[in-house]
Ligand SMILES: CC(C)[C@H](C(=O)O)[C@@H](O)C(=O)O
């Protein structure tokens with residue numbers, strides 16, 4: 001039998017040949033939670049009187065949402081989780097100085113062919129390295145922490161082909177927005193998206209992580225890039241290990257497929273209040289902007305900072321601009337390459353490794369009536385603060401260009 005990537009991974013994890021629609025019990029390779037949901041995961045385990053852990057090495061905990069704690073309640077929650085981590089001797093714990101969970105999973109843990117579940121919807125991000133990664137609620141994650149297993153409905157596979165090479169200002173976000181604009185936010189419900197990249201070098205891991213991250217905005221169960229030379233090089237570069245690549249069989253069956261010609265793409269935005277309200281940045285070029293946010297587990301990686309610094313170096317921002325690399329590692333890389341200095345000199349406020357303004361938590365919450373251009377994942381009403389704020393999602397090139405001019409700006413139109 002020929003299998004898709006989804007079928008091959010889930011067959012391995014469940015110990016039997018699977019097909020779309022099957023309800024299966026799958027072994028989990030990594031189970032993870034963060035401060036905000038970890039609180040509930042632990043509560044579920046304690047209430048059930050089942051505080052045991054299937055494999056301590058396979059549980060990952062990171063502080064990112066309430067981090068560093070903006071209030072007493074958040075500090076208390078983090079304190080309780082630290083205690084749980086200490087008492088259960090969990091080795092893979094990342095306190096406030098490491099970064100956003102999904103970024104840490106890609107940098108340090110996720111491998112092609114794994115099944116990863118975590119108590120956060122953007123767990124799909126690990127699909128970038130070819131893992132079947134799905135976000136789940138706290139109870140399901142608690143069950144996986146205890147048993148090392150989870151139940152799943154095998155999704156229907158959909159194939160996306162990325163052809164050619166993206167232009168200078170195009171990034172993974174534009175591909176995600178293109179898919180959202182074309183198919184809308186609920187089309188991929190019950191499906192897994194498998195992305196085939198024609199030229200592995202043309203679409204690097206950072207871009208892949210952005211697209212996989214937004215897989216959940218497309219309502220897909222997961223969004224995986226078929227592992228290739230880029231996957232191998234990325235993991236070797238980050239962790240010094242060689243990985244085995246798992247790939248779909250030739251002739252595997254997909255529900256449908258869609259091809260994107262990368263060289264024909266233009267910088268896109270998602271206008272308020274929906275991720276699939278997609279337009280070109282040029283169509284929105286009259287909109288004045290109050291604040292720009294460059295960061296989050298969607299677009300806070302080194303290539304995002306490279307683009308932002310290329311645009312803002314030597315300029316002064318005309319909006320408030322907040323820039324947050326998604327992890328300490330990304331911060332250090334951006335610092336060593338001079339990007340942090342460029343952004344600070346341009347007038348940006350920079351910190352690292354927190355969800356911060358992405359979900360209106362802290363570090364730059366949107367005020368009433370304000371217009372925000374953000375590289376993060378969601379733009380529904382109230383997402384980044386006030387219900388009356390308007391959030392436009394974009395990639396880093398449009399975000400940085402908009403900070404430079406004070407209006408939504410396609411970087412090709414910068415003087
Ligand atoms: C708080 C958490 C449960 C949530 C998620 O699951 O995605 C958050 O990370 C988000 O991006 O909205």
Ligand code: SF4
Pocket residue numbers: 064065100120122296297298354355358359376377
């Ligand atoms: S950065 Fe935003 S999208 Fe990512 S986990 Fe944090 S709140 Fe969710």
